Amino acid sequence: MKKLYIFDFDGTLIDSIEDSMICFNKVLKSFNLPQYKVEDYDKLIYSDFRNFLDSLIDEYDENDTLYNKVIRNFVEVYYHDEKPNTCVYDGIYETLNKLVENNIELAICSNKESFILNDLINKFFSNYNFSIISGSIEGIPDKPNPYRLNKIVEKVDYDKEDILYIGDKDTDIEVAENAGLDIAFVTWGQSNSKDFESDYPLKYVNNPSELLNI
Numbered sequence: 001m002k003k004l005y006i007f008d009f010d011g012t013l014i015d016s017i018e019d020s021m022i023c024f025n026k027v028l029k030s031f032n033l034p035q036y037k038v039e040d041y042d043k044l045i046y047s048d049f050r051n052f053l054d055s056l057i058d059e060y061d062e063n064d065t066l067y068n069k070v071i072r073n074f075v076e077v078y079y080h081d082e083k084p085n086t087c088v089y090d091g092i093y094e095t096l097n098k099l100v101e102n103n104i105e106l107a108i109c110s111n112k113e114s115f116i117l118n119d120l121i122n123k124f125f126s127n128y129n130f131s132i133i134s135g136s137i138e139g140i141p142d143k144p145n146p147y148r149l150n151k152i153v154e155k156v157d158y159d160k161e162d163i164l165y166i167g168d169k170d171t172d173i174e175v176a177e178n179a180g181l182d183i184a185f186v187t188w189g190q191s192n193s194k195d196f197e198s199d200y201p202l203k204y205v206n207n208p209s210e211l212l213n214i
Contacts, residue, residue, distance in 0.1 A: 002182070002214065003158050005099060006149070008167035009110035009117060011189030013092055014124060018085040023078040027070055033060060079116050088124050089188055091208035096128055098212050105156065107132040109149050111142045111171070131156070144174030153179065164214055166205070173198050184214055 010016045018038060025035040053074075057066055099106060107130055110117050114135030121133060132155060134148045141147045153160065165176045168189025176183035177200040185202045205211055 001102060001104065001212070002164040003162040004105045004107060004156055004164070005211070006107045006109050006152060006163065006165045006181075008165075008169070008172050009108055009112055009120075011168040012089075012166055012172075012186055013108075014086055014088055014120065016083070016086045016120075017190055019081060019083040020078065022085075023081050024074055027074045027077055030073065031066065031070060033057060033070075075113055075116070079113075079119075083120075086120070089208065095208040095211055096125075098209075100128070102212075105158075106130045107134070107152055107156075109134045109143070109152060109165075109175075111136050144171045144178055146175055146178035149175055149179040149181070153181075164211075166211065173200055173202065176200070182214075184211060 007013055010020075021036070021038050028035050053070060054067055057070060060066060096106065106128060108117070108121070109132075112120075112135055114133075114137050117135035118133065121130070132152050134152060136142050143149070149165070153163065156163075160180055161182075163181055164184055165172070165179070165181045166184045166186060167173070167176070168186045173183060173185065177198075183200070183202060184205045186205045186208075188206070188208075203214055205214075
């Protein structure tokens with residue numbers, strides 16, 4: 001078993017797709033932009049969210065200012081939303097408990113804004129001691145750039161061979177490869193494993209408990 005498990009957040013630990021969709025549609029409506037169904041998000045949101053957003057509004061963004069306005073508005077709306085549909089995936093708590101019992105160190109590396117990420121961790125994971133929590137901060141590169149993942153590796157006293165990264169998106173595969181870490185690719189998240197063809201070795205995980213056997 002590895003000594004440090006670094007988790008992605010959305011689509012890996014929590015199911016946040018429905019509340020994200022609802023908030024995003026509110027923002028799109030406020031800018032008189034087309035709204036989308038949940039199945040559209042299921043198909044598309046596994047890509048980097050900002051690239052996803054850019055592709056949706058590109059034809060309406062004549063002077064490249066609309067994108068930043070929509071992003072800022074979405075972050076504000078999502079932060080203040082109660083997120084009633086967001087929940088932890090089945091089996092996650094039990095798996096985290098087992099990892100803690102086995103003295104496995106836990107960390108999180110997410111592209112969600114840091115202040116929103118910390119709020120959700122306090123809400124859903126206050127009983128767990130994540131040694132490092134790395135969320136998106138303006139001016140610091142997000143995944144798949146390995147900068148923040150490398151910073152986590154620098155802070156811990158483990159060889160890369162003793163670290164496992166866990167995620168559910170194409171960006172997670174890319175960042176693990178860029179950082180030179182083993183990845184467990186979960187199939188319960190926001191994307192389907194069939195979407196990807198990767199030369200990078202993937203350990204497919206169909207249930208959280210399977211993480212205990214890596």
